Amino acid sequence: MQLLIIDPDQGIQEYYKNTLESHFSGIQVDFASNCSEAERNLQSNDYDLLITESELDRPFFAFLDGVVRIGMPVIVVSRTDSERLAVESIRLGAIDFISKKNLKLGIFTNILARALLDGERWKKIREFSVSMPPYPEVRKHTDIIVGSMQKEKEEKDRLEAAQKLLGGLKxxxxxxxxxxxxxxxxxxxxxxxxxxxxxxxxxxxxxxxxxxxxxxxxxxxxxxxxxxxxxxxxxxxxxxxxxxxxxxxxxxxxxxxxxxxxxxxxxxxxxxxxxxxxxxxxxxxxxxxxxxxxxxxxxxxxxxxxxxxxxxxxxxxxxxxxxxxxxxxxxxxxxxxxxxxxxxx
Missing domain, CATH: 3.30.70.1230 (Nucleotide cyclase, GGDEF domain)
Known part of the structure; x- marks a missing residue:
């Protein structure tokens, strides 16, 4: 089995490596720190599964959509437990979603095993789904939802950065x-x-x-x-x-x-x-x-x-x-x- 994991955090990469190698014999794990590196790996390797952090160096949903379209099963891992992020990820074709704070609760290896076992079935479902594209209006509403989420994230990042520069009541x-x-x-x-x-x-x-x-x-x-x-x-x-x-x-x-x-x-x-x-x-x-x-x-x-x-x-x-x-x-x-x-x- 070959897995590709996209995450710039070196610490979490070590956790993934130790956890996966201790639970799955013969597994090969590659890491990418950004989207470009991940794309190069995807072109030169035949992976069984992709695990990706949701906060990337490119707009996440556009990247996820592109990976899913080439037939790659994807598990999304996020620093947040945003309900809307989980829903939109699954709607775009991710096979599963987990918050990083739940990684060490013991279910991560079960989620991974299920995804690997269900990979071929997922690919057939995706082939059928691609043969029946959504109505244009569905895509329009999806774009509005995703755009709203992106604006909210940008505003949150801006406000957090501004807060660090300002004083306040102390x-x-x-x-x-x-x-x-x-x-x-x-x-x-x-x-x-x-x-x-x-x-x-x-x-x-x-x-x-x-x-x-x-x-x-x-x-x-x-x-x-x-x-x-x-x-x-x-x-x-x-x-x-x-x-x-x-x-x-x-x-x-x-x-x-x-x-x-x-x-x-x-x-x-x-x-x-x-x-x-x-x-x-x-x-x-x-x-x-x-x-x-x-x-x-x-x-x-x-x-x-x-x-x-x-x-x-x-x-x-x-x-x-x-x-x-x-x-x-x-x-x-x-x-x-x-x-x-x-x-x-």
Missing amino acids: NLKEGHAYNILFLYATVKFTEPTFSRMDDWQLQQVLTRWKRILGRIPESYGGQVWIEKKDSLVAAFDGGDTLSALLASMEMNARLYLLSGELPIDRAGLSIALAAGQTVYTSDMGNLVSEALNFSAHLAYREGSYNGIFIPGEIHERLNARSKKYFFREGEAFEGRNIYRFERIA
Whole structure:
């Protein structure tokens, strides 16, 4: 038996080699660190199976599609356990999928043995599948899904890189008071949306959206302190108004794009900023902060479906250029003047 494994990680290559040679007698294992090296090996050898990492030096799905089309059974191994990555890999023709964190649970050798035993059957299924290509519309939707996944990955990588360069709240001590600027964001749906999606569907959507939106404040030096069913709360240093404002604008724009991917009315994102003295505790449910309470009230108030809302004292901190994007509302809220930034589609 001949196997080709694509993975740039030298450490995992050693694990593969030791594991496979101890469980399969007479097995020959070759390694490639990138796609070009793998292609050269595939051209000069007749492999029984390919095992590949999902994070390669080329777009993964395009590479996987090309390998599957030449009749090579493929097991996809990923650093993440993304459900969508697993589904799309199988749909493109991978014979199996496993997360790297599950490699050492004892089932990897069983997955490999099954793939080797099922290789010929898989090839016949693939030959039949190739003889019945999908409708063009199926490919169109697949391309949209894959493109969305790639954009999400690129954004995650960018935000992680940015976070390493930025500071943020550090060394906060239990019971001490700090000047904290809160960003309170809550997702809002129209009534027709509630009639089209049940509670479970809405919760799945909200969970994914909050995961994506929560990365944005962190990339600007903030920290997500609280998550609720339809909301999240990020904290910034009390004087870092610009970072909180930029994070708010990026979150607002991001949700606009995310909600456009679903067959529902576009969701709104009501974001309120407020700053003030806060007694810090690691038990976020017991934070003592008038600023946190005010930001929650402002975000949830009736009529705040979509937009960024700030009280007068935060508006005064903005430079002249930033102030031009906010408009004073006609009525005060809880005794404070409110300024509103609303995205116009």
